[in-house]
Amino acid sequence: MLIFEDTNRKTRRSFLIKALALFVVIVLLSNMIAFTALADVPSFVGVNYADRLSSNLRASDVKWHWARVPMIRMGALSVLKGRDKKPAPNAWVSREEAITAIVRLMGRDEDAQKINAASGRKSGIGGKRANFSQWAYGYLEVAQQEGVITKNERQGMMWQGAALRQEVAAWTARALKLTPLYGRNQEISRFSDSNKISSDYCPYLSAAIQHKIISGDGNKIRPNDPMTRAELASVLDRVKYDFPSGYEVHQGKLLSSYPLKFVDEGTSSSCTVFEIEDLNGERFNLKAEDTILNGWERTHRDFIVLKNGEVLLSYALSPGDFIEYAVKDGEVVFAEVINVSGMQIRGELMSLDEQTNTVVIKGESGRVYEYSANQNVEVSIDGRPSNIFDLVEGQEVTAKVVGGMLRGLVASSGSEPGYIAKESLNIEGRVKSVEKDDDYYNITVSLPNGREESFAVGPHTRIIKANTTQDVRDLRIGDRIIAYFSVLDKGVADRIAVAKTSTAKNILKARISGGFSNSELIIEDINRFYYGSWIKEMASGKLAVSDGATAYYCGELIDIKQLYQNHKGDYIYILNKSDFGENQAEKIVVKSGDEYSVNGEIEEIRWSEGFIETGRVEGYFGQDTLTVVGRQICDAADIDDEEDVFLITNDEGDTNRVVAMIQTEFYDSDLQFYRGYIDEITNKELSIDEYNRLEGNKWSKTRDSHKYFDFKDDVYIIDAIGKAPKHVSLDDFKKDRFEQEYYNKYTYLVTKNDKVEGILILKDEVETPSISIGELALLKDNDLQIVLNNAKDYSGFRREWNNDLTSLELDMSKALLIKGDQFIKQNDLKLKDKLYIIRNNNEVLIGIVIEE
Structure with a gap:
């Protein structure tokens, strides 16, 4: 019996050891599976200040406030920090606090703090004698760099004082790079107190109102009222995800959550993993972690959760919750559970408004839906990620709407991007x-x-x-x-x-230096075509090649993937396109002979032969020719034989092959420019005498008599008769019909459809105005003086752009400046803007930003 009992004990002990080993293996395998899942899925961990922040956001002074949710969101994103650990929604916000919040939302908080750290070692920064607090120095510096505030504002404004509503609206509009709306437009004029708006801020306030960033109180906009912290939170909440360098936003459904534990040499860690599936089926993990170092030092990383109006932490999330969460630098800082009563709307895309980012869809039931579409709306055409403005009005779309907000748009193209499948009508x-x-x-x-x-x-x-x-x-x-x-x-x-067509980005010339892999070609000695010249772009780089790209050599189609093997070290010409927000090579031509570059009027073109003659150079074009008209990629047959052209040719001995044909639109073709003497002003129209009209890039040779123009509702007028140019309202200009001070003065007019849009009044006639193009390299003297690099003059006699590149220092004080369909001010210009200018020596009379 004793032997039997001893044997039985050994058997039980062996069984327990095997069971324990199996349990350990199962635990290890489950952890390995969890580790594998974490490694394969993008993960974002919480922040180490979530506990403290959640306590502050639950403060009683915001509990029943109308702006409670925006205050919570801005607080959770660390954009608007509390006062004395409380949100203080009704306190007015200082100018430096407002700028700081905007800079944080732009994603530049770290840069501002680095500037502060460097400047803190210097004397005279901040303090009692400065117009700002020492901590605000870096934020003001970044704001000026980004064009949010001007140099004059930086130096002359009391930044510790209360921020006015019009100031914050203007700063926010500048931060978003909104186009200012000049003149007395409908957005502003509907408010009874619009006369109190500063002329400097009015164009930006108009843009902010148009984009629904700020709104009025009844029929008043209250421009000079101090802005409260609650109002600031509401303004920034509306644009919180519209900054490219700011927070990245995702939306998705919480599938499950599970715990994990780790132990490693004195460090123990436990975390909860939240598995998220977004609208496109992609998986993400959010993590909340507890870590104990050396047995006593605890670190807790979590994220704020807003659910059912309550400020909570990640523990409040449940499977099935649909959340929107913000991440930055690999950390999740905030998640909001939104209404899961989502719906899909199938119908016709009626309109897209690029100014206000508004989408209007007519559903199959006939009901019309209007939604705001920010940069986080996920758009796909044929299953390929796209830009919302690649869609076409009239296209059949399916809109994904969650919680009353547009989250996604799905469309199919049929045969080509931007189109629906063909229907009978x-x-x-x-x-x-x-x-x-x-x-x-x-x-x-x-x-x-x-x-x-x-x-x-x-x-x-x-x-x-x-x-x-x-x-x-x-x-x-x-x-x-x-x-x-x-x-x-x-x-x-x-x-x-x-439809919006593929936009030509530029034409490059480079040498092949590396193989073709992952749809990229390695190139060196990269040059950019610039109105008949080549400008060095960079020493080397990788060229992304589109899926449908083609390559040619001596007029013959070749295998694009064999470029490196067959043409290593050869130069190539590259037509780059901008499609779906990405620059890619659309067509490549291998250099096949000595290069000639010429521009001017088309002297002869024979379509049946593919023959063209320009500026004493003859050549033959075909399917291999890189062709750009305006900003569109076209076929050679799309060239307008009545317009000037830039040609690049390769001399192959018996054939001079046309590599590229480019017809550039320097300004909107609907715009017309006149110069002449003011003859008569009435309440409805203006007439000029002895006038010339700009035809292409040269003025008409003969002077004509008496042309009449109606006034546009809002005309941009500069009186440059005296030493100091000044803006004149249309009403004051019309009153001159009684005083006649402007009669017989020389003028430049900007018109569209025989309506005057801009007027420049000069004391004397400009005999020989020059036309130039160039790239803005420097702004100085309060942006009234500029330097243009890579400048070229147009020769009306030879009807071509000169080949020489020069530098021009110009006075912009009296210029009519145009960007798109708006008149702008000098400080709206940006470095590297390409400008088309009409000038009198070094004085710019009309300047146009060339759109790309």
């Missing part, structure tokens, strides 16, 4: 020709299947591009369109949606 394709026929225009379209189809455009056909109504004459060869018809015979189109 639609024609889609590329414009091949536009021909006038009495009151109608006949449009011929190349279809995706290679066939052609024609239809008519009548007086009532609506043409839409980028939410803007266009004239049929604005259609360009190569434009991608969808034409809609109400009857099957497709005679006259009811409306046409014009």
